[in-house]
Amino acid sequence: MSEPSCVAWLPPWADHGGLERAAVGGDGVGGRYYGLRPAPGQWQHLGEGLRAAHESLRAMPVARIVEALDETCSRWADHGFAHRVRARADIVTATGFSAQAVDRGLDVELSNYRAETLYRVLRRELGDPGVLDGFREDTELGGHTLALGPRVTMAVCSGNVPGLPALSLVRALLVKSAVILKVASGEPTFAVHFLRSLAEVDPAVADAVVVTYWPSEDQAALRSAMEQADAVIAYGSDDACAAVRAHLQPHQRYVEHGHKVSVGVLTRDYLADVGLREVARRVAEDASTFNQHACVAPQAYLVEDGDPGPQDVAEALASAMAEYAAEVPLGLLPSTDAAALQLRRANMAWAAASSPEGGFWRSPGLDWTVTLAPDLRSVQGAGNRTVGVVPVHDVRHILSELRPLAARLQNIGLGATAERFWTLASALGRLGASRISEPGQMAGPSVVWRHDGMPCLSLLLRWCDIEMHQEARHRAKTPAKDDVTQA
Incomplete structure (x- = not known):
């Protein structure tokens, strides 16, 4: 040695x-x-x-x-x-x-x-x-x-x-x-x-x-x-x-x-304006930089019902996470972290199989994991490029999902446009968020x-x-x- x-x-x-x-x-x-x-x-x-x-x-x-x-x-x-x-x-x-x-x-x-x-x-x-x-x-x-x-x-x-x-x-x-x-x-x-x-x-x-x-x-x-x-x-x-x-x-x-806890939000208008593939690429960037170990990395993205909807976003995100990992692999996890991730994956797969609205996607190795979960409480931790997609119906639903995290809320990747952006940004700031950025920019906050x-x-x-x-x-x-x- x-x-x-x-x-x-x-x-x-x-x-x-x-x-x-x-x-x-x-x-x-x-x-x-x-x-x-x-x-x-x-x-x-x-x-x-x-x-x-x-x-x-x-x-x-x-x-x-x-x-x-x-x-x-x-x-x-x-x-x-x-x-x-x-x-x-x-x-x-x-x-x-x-x-x-x-x-x-x-x-x-x-x-x-x-x-x-x-x-x-x-x-x-x-x-x-x-x-x-x-x-x-x-x-x-x-x-x-x-x-x-x-x-x-x-x-x-x-x-x-x-x-x-x-x-x-x-x-x-x-x-x-x-x-x-x-x-x-x-x-x-x-x-x-x-x-x-x-x-x-x-x-x-x-x-x-x-x-x-x-x-x-x-x-x-x-x-x-x-x-x-x-x-x-x-x-x-x-x-x-x-x-x-x-x-x-x-x-x-x-x-x-x-x-601290960071999350993202995608409204139907933002998905329509930016496009599903590009939004998925941005979310993959958020969840993969620093291997999701930084406090600014999202544990989940709340996705508003619509066309495309949460299922479409989860599927596109899985493809985007795979593309990111092909260019920037996760690496080799310590044995305890690898075992913990395997256990989390098993629990997520079981939960997805038990729910008609659930979904589960993963890399052949440990490079990335995406789950479609019914609510934020069901998202099982974060780190090592594991991200949950959570369906929401409207602004009130978004805020009700985030309210239990208010004391720890930090960074929000807010995919919204026009007046809905300002309405949501004001509500999220009052709730506890200290930084609101566009999806794809969560991992790179300035020192300012x-x-x-x-x-x-x-x-x-x-x-x-x-x-x-x-x-x-x-x-x-x-x-x-x-x-x-x-x-």
Whole structure:
């Protein structure tokens, strides 16, 4: 058996003498990887180094950080880029995703972090990105304002979606925060490759990041890492997020992305306008990208009765899923996941055979599964390209099906036109949805989206306002010249 690979990233200033190995566990990855973390009692030293690195970030113009991220992601857009080639191989080994599925996922995820998009999110959430560099005039305040990011943000990653750790990393760096990034056991390899490439572009930015790992049951390591942070970003199951919340301190900013559910809706008018084959292709894209492991992927599509109807959509979707899988195979599932999918398939096939309105389609292997189910409650889970088609009669039926999911509702692929689109969009937003997109666009949300309905950058910030002062009234509109690193 080959020597395990290290999935840690440590800046040159980090003291390797106070670190210990933490084996990465889990079905399919056990024994292949290890992370590095401070030994008990040594986390404070790492925190001190990150706080010093934060001072370097704070002295940089935000434009430099944007340029570093943009150039790094520009290099990753080349499928032959050395760091991407190595990352692809490692992600395939860690997750079982096919190489084509990994490439599709990385393209979707990393295209988000180009300069134009990063400036859009900064402007949307902060108005003027220059507030991160110094005091800027605020006409509503009648004074000036300054935005201050956390000294250190701890980000807890989850799942095995290729490239997803970049989202938390980018958000923290954009507000000039140093980062402790705890990778997930399901896919622990991407982050270290990304940081190596970022260090080649701008070492000072990469020096503000530590990539580490500890097992989820190690509450002592979690608590010690959190003690170094002013802000925490957590992804994961309800239990995983609850474990993080249990250690929060009153001064810490907290952004949580727990378990969410996404679905699609197809009205008869949309099917008539776009055409059955094209709609099926779009839905297959929604359900297959990231192998349906991302929270934005639909578990089911609600299809309005009509001509074509739910049965026609299910049949066309089965063909579209097969076409997608021929180009981008699912890959090799870990044994436990494969067994669980086989059991789900058996249950779906039995349910379809027991109902005159049911239906069941599957690939010869495990690449995709489509079921025609009587209601959302009958759709048996999601993941690994398993999608349910649920017949609905009208708008009220759509809302009644979704209402039990309201607290967890996230992304809606809304296939509707004209006034029905706006009627449904308003109702779905009030019900709980935080993003509404067209079918075929569910898997590629922009970083500009207020993820789970939250302004994810500004939630990390502390603000300082100058008002009711003669100097603020007389100051020109040019950026402040003071050294904010001393604030």
